[in-house]
Amino acid sequence: GQQLNQSPQSMFIQEGEDVSMNCTSSSIFNTWLWYKQDPGEGPVLLIALYKAGELTSNGRLTAQFGITRKDSFLNISASIPSDVGIYFCAGRDSSGSARQLTFGSGTQLTVLP
């Protein structure tokens, strides 16, 4: 199946700092999604991207659909303690198969007071 490389695997940051994480794929994607998962809970959809170059914000979160269509970025500005969790990227390749929503392995974010 498709491979998504998500980095970094984990991050430790101070409260108030900005955060950046990214995902790269081995093939061209036509959709990128970003989710956040709290411990023991299901992932929550944060941002959906559908066009190359698209830049979308959701509060302090901003995500971009890479121009090459093989990558996406998520930025969190002015981090706060409740930002702690695992952030997953997910993408759908251009083949159009309904099942092909591939997930990255996640970025574990820890915010230090």
Added chain:
Amino acid sequence: DGGITQSPKYLFRKEGQNVTLSCEQNLNHDAMYWYRQDPGQGLRLIYYSQIVNDFQKGDIAEGYSVSREKKESFPLTVTSAQKNPTAFYLCASSIGRTNNEQFFGPGTRLTVL
């Protein structure tokens, strides 16, 4: 409130027993999905269903079975043939096969003793 419910939250079973995990949604979504999540890994697709009475295998279907008799319900049975069933199981739904935005339930943590 509209949403996806999974029950139970925690489930313990003895090795060799079949167990069924419940997933219900009242979002009027056509498509439903089952994922497995292991520590430090992304989500892996077990089965998915785009319409009632139809479902397809995902990437790791061996040892699992599903049914889709009603639009709202998509139960997953973990059979004794699944060699390593202890995991966190997540159910998701989306409006339809052409919509990529999947919404997740709270998950069921299955522990096989």
